[in-house]
Amino acid sequence: MTTDHTDPSHEPLELGGSVWFQAGAQTLGGASRIALLAAIGETGSITSAAKAVGMSYKGAWDAVDTMNNLAGEPLVVRLTGGKGGGGTTLTPRAVKLIETFRAVEREHRRFLERAGAAIEGFATDWDLIGRIGVKTSARNQFYGTVSAVTRGSVNDEVSLALAGGHEIVAVVTHESTETLGLVVGSAAFALIKASWVVLLVENESGAPLKLSARNQLRGTVLSVKRGAVSAEVSLGLEGGAVITAVVTNESVDTLGLVEGSVAVAAFKASSVILGVKD
Template sequence: MSKTTSSIIKLEGLSKPRGKRWDHLELLERIDASGSISAAATAMGMSYKAAWQAVESVNNLSHEPLVIRQPGGSTGGGTCLTEYGRRVVATYRRLEQEWAAVPATIGRTMDDFDQYYTMSRRFDMQTSARNQFLGTVTAVKKGAVNAEVTLDIGNGAKLAAIITNDSADHLALEVGSEAYALVKAQWIILTVETNFRTSARNSLTGTVVRCQEGAVNAEVVIELPGGKTVASIITNESVKVLGLKEGVQATALIKASHIILAVPA
């Protein structure tokens, strides 16, 4: 199986709309056609923020970025798909056509297929965690009760999670296996200091690409080297004190106990 096809299979749950969820695949196609995430969002009737959240989610669950920002200039900059992103979209559309014929084929040989297919869809993972990273397990260190599991999420970035030994066994985590790291945005602490000591096991440093203030809190999105992003919810006052704005370097601090691990079914 090629790397592109493997990534598409992992992204399948994000690419199809369910209920009011947006079709991420159509969004990628519109970005590719217009060169603008704003234009793509408008055409789909979704907000600019929702479009960026969708793009960030897809990038975080891919081995390589599918969408990148283009720097400003005489054309004002924009957003575009990478060559890898275009291959993913093209291959997924082909797989979508092939997959459409599968239920009908199975249905001809299995009378109660619809019942079991509906039940199987209930196991698809949906989560409220704003940050979702796909990674490869590089270490599993077990103690008396808990285990420290380290994930490589790409471009040298790693996350360490503390879970129980029972959970590690239940998820069958071992070096080389793939797992998802889920982190709620409210659990992430931000700093702009370069010299600091902290009890947080994980630190991810990058550049602020979005800082949107609300009535009380703000969402701050940091882009890491390689294109993955991490989102944090902090108070508006903290944004002012830290001087957070687009282009500022910042570090996201995450306690190992605040990371939830999950594996593909």
């Protein structure tokens, strides 16, 4: 496990941004997927292309299948047999897509450079706009920096440092760690569905709770919204973050959850989904 990493608060800010294509509400591809397409076109091999862009073979084909499905037509086709022994090639649609992406990316870079020079604090604001624009069905979304990656025999344990001194631990596969580029110091976000969060109340001594759930975030109840059967309870954490849980009305009454009371939100590391900006 590595713990040394650069403090981002002491690093000079640089302007950054990304371009991606969408098919309806689904993301067809960003820079990494377009790079994969370009590598396939250059090498004629999914294996060589995956290595060139730092993806696993399975991850590369999963990305190709997703792009083919979302485009509504093949972008990559696998050739079998023949004098050359088969291979992988791009369709004319994929070639045009790469050209369009590169043209849009050039214009996007010029826009960022002009905006960065004209608007004070643009780099920081632009990054935040990108983060708050993420749409997902998971109620709880946290943004942080990877503080540790511990390799296991099958899965990896990834720790994400949040504002306010909190930390979230996730268990993901080796392939996910590599595909997402999760290394110490990289930025990532964690998604936790409200139904995966369990609420507890500490005893009078305030001793740490003994649970199999790795993540335990202590906070103050901000609101309790009751429904016919269940209630939505939101806890305010140190540093300003909010985590929400869905529990039964009976649990709300049993635990004495009211605005201003203290509770602990617990959830398993395997219940945390990690993501990164493309």
